[in-house]
Amino acid sequence: MDSMLSEPPGRTPLADGAETGLKIVVVGGFGVGKTTLVRSVSEIRPLNTEEVMTQAGVGVDDPAGLTTKTTTTVAFDFGRISLNDRMVLYLFGAPGQERFWFLWDRLFSGTLGAVVLVDTRRMSESWYAIDRLEHHRTPFVVAVNRFDDDVSAFSLDEIRQALSLADHVPLIDCDARVRSSGKNVLITLVDHLYELAMARELTP
Numbered sequence: 001m002d003s004m005l006s007e008p009p010g011r012t013p014l015a016d017g018a019e020t021g022l023k024i025v026v027v028g029g030f031g032v033g034k035t036t037l038v039r040s041v042s043e044i045r046p047l048n049t050e051e052v053m054t055q056a057g058v059g060v061d062d063p064a065g066l067t068t069k070t071t072t073t074v075a076f077d078f079g080r081i082s083l084n085d086r087m088v089l090y091l092f093g094a095p096g097q098e099r100f101w102f103l104w105d106r107l108f109s110g111t112l113g114a115v116v117l118v119d120t121r122r123m124s125e126s127w128y129a130i131d132r133l134e135h136h137r138t139p140f141v142v143a144v145n146r147f148d149d150d151v152s153a154f155s156l157d158e159i160r161q162a163l164s165l166a167d168h169v170p171l172i173d174c175d176a177r178v179r180s181s182g183k184n185v186l187i188t189l190v191d192h193l194y195e196l197a198m199a200r201e202l203t204p
């Protein structure tokens with residue numbers, strides 16, 4: 001994570017009035033920036049289970065052109081962010097590599113909503129995440145993590161089509177390294193969850 005771009009996590013205590021805790025998962029393919037997002041928004045020192053990728057992983061860990069990536073998540077990331085005095089999100093970042101995908105279904109248990117992170121250079125990496133969330137009927141938003149060396153410049157409409165996303169699924173740009181941008185993704189998800197809850201209430 002680029003420390004210039006996000007504030008270091010402090011030891012913010014949980015607000016006394018915090019009464020609503022929501023479990024949120026951050027999913028997506030290998031190296032799309034899930035750990036980076038959890039780290040940049042978390043107000044506590046995040047738990048990361050990063051392991052260095054070594055020669056032993058050649059042919060198994062596919063960095064797919066991610067030349068600066070040296071570690072990978074082998075279990076999950078955990079962080080916390082208070083959206084306001086009452087609402088706290090508990091963030092779980094999933095491991096991106098296929099050999100750890102068996103952990104996802106457990107991670108989804110009790111989850112209220114999810115963020116699917118997408119790297120437009122490797123969009124197909126996100127299909128599995130979307131498929132699993134739809135299977136679990138977990139509401140989600142899709143956030144496009146724009147990398148500096150990404151020259152593809154796909155528009156959000158093109159990305160929506162490529163991922164076959166329904167119109168009601170929120171799709172936004174973000175920079176996973178920037179706290180305010182990550183927070184905006186989470187607020188978009190909470191707004192979406194709220195709208196879905198309201199629509200359910202209005203349905204006779």
Ligand SMILES: Nc1nc2c(ncn2[C@@H]2O[C@H](COP(=O)(O)OP(=O)(O)OP(=O)(O)O)[C@@H](O)[C@H]2O)c(=O)[nH]1
Nearest residue numbers: 001030031032033034035036072073096147148176
């Ligand atoms: N330039 C740029 N680099 C980024 C961005 N987001 C993440 N990175 C870098 O990309 C690499 C991958 O980020 P991670 O957060 O480890 O990705 P991940 O999705 O958790 O990866 P796995 O857990 O291994 O699947 C790291 O070196 C980050 O510093 C971004 O928006 N722009």
Ligand SMILES: [Mg+2]
Nearest residue numbers: 034035072073
């Ligand atoms: Mg990770």
